[in-house]
Amino acid sequence: AQKVTQAQTEISVVEKEDVTLDCVYETRDTTYYLFWYKQPPSGELVFLIRRNSFDEQNEISGRYSWNFQKSTSSFNFTITASQVVDSAVYFCALSEKNSKLTFGKGITLSVRP
Amino acid sequence: EPEVTQTPSHQVTQMGQEVILRCVPISNHLYFYWYRQILGQKVEFLVSFYNNEISEKSEIFDDQFSVERPDGSNFTLKIRSTKLEDSAMYFCAGQTRELYEQYFGPGTRLTVT
Numbered sequence: 001a002q003k004v005t006q007a008q009t010e011i012s013v014v015e016k017e018d019v020t021l022d023c024v025y026e027t028r029d030t031t032y033y034l035f036w037y038k039q040p041p042s043g044e045l046v047f048l049i050r051r052n053s054f055d056e057q058n059e060i061s062g063r064y065s066w067n068f069q070k071s072t073s074s075f076n077f078t079i080t081a082s083q084v085v086d087s088a089v090y091f092c093a094l095s096e097k098n099s100k101l102t103f104g105k106g107i108t109l110s111v112r113p
Numbered sequence: 114e115p116e117v118t119q120t121p122s123h124q125v126t127q128m129g130q131e132v133i134l135r136c137v138p139i140s141n142h143l144y145f146y147w148y149r150q151i152l153g154q155k156v157e158f159l160v161s162f163y164n165n166e167i168s169e170k171s172e173i174f175d176d177q178f179s180v181e182r183p184d185g186s187n188f189t190l191k192i193r194s195t196k197l198e199d200s201a202m203y204f205c206a207g208q209t210r211e212l213y214e215q216y217f218g219p220g221t222r223l224t225v226t
Binding site for chain 2: 105
């Protein structure tokens with residue numbers, strides 16, 4: 001069965017600090033996809049990234065970067081030089097062949113000015 | 114940029130009443146989903162829908178729940194007889210192809226009193 005663990009529940013940083021959000025997943029499939037979504041205080045779910053199990057290249061998008069390591073079943077998300085607008089709940093999610101998303105419990109990130 | 118829309122944004126209903134939550138997916142989406150998020154908890158899969166039929170449903174999606182896409186645009190979730198524990202945010206999502214990113218609507222907050 002698929003499972004996503006986000007062990008950190010709440011993280012608080014000061015603006016301009018770097019912060020890494022951890023995600024560990026479990027799956028029996030060899031083909032799967034990993035996602036990160038952001039849920040700001042307004043409540044909507046905003047897609048950030050999708051990664052397939054065959055592509056272990058790290059990805060960088062502006063201040064955001066993702067580190068995918070199959071050996072440790074982890075897909076961690078780093079925000080560089082955090083800003084107050086980054087304050088949100090961040091969800092890691094996993095999808096196998098059936099396409100439904102299995103979400104972790106989410107990490108509440110607070111960025112203080 | 115096209116967006117998934119959901120109505121109403123907030124619905125208050127009494128226990129035992131029927132509710133219908135509506136979603137208008139992006140026009141080129143073919144796969145549709147409902148998820149729910151009880152306040153402060155993780156996002157949970159309810160049901161997936163493709164080619165006018167249910168592809169998969171979770172244990173939460175019991176006989177009180179139903180989905181349909183009657184006119185090829187609106188995608189609805191009906192709860193026949195609401196219970197207090199149905200109070201949650203309900204998200205609709207769509208995707209163009211299986212395993213691609215899912216785009217979420219803003220959610221409907223359902224409050225059962």
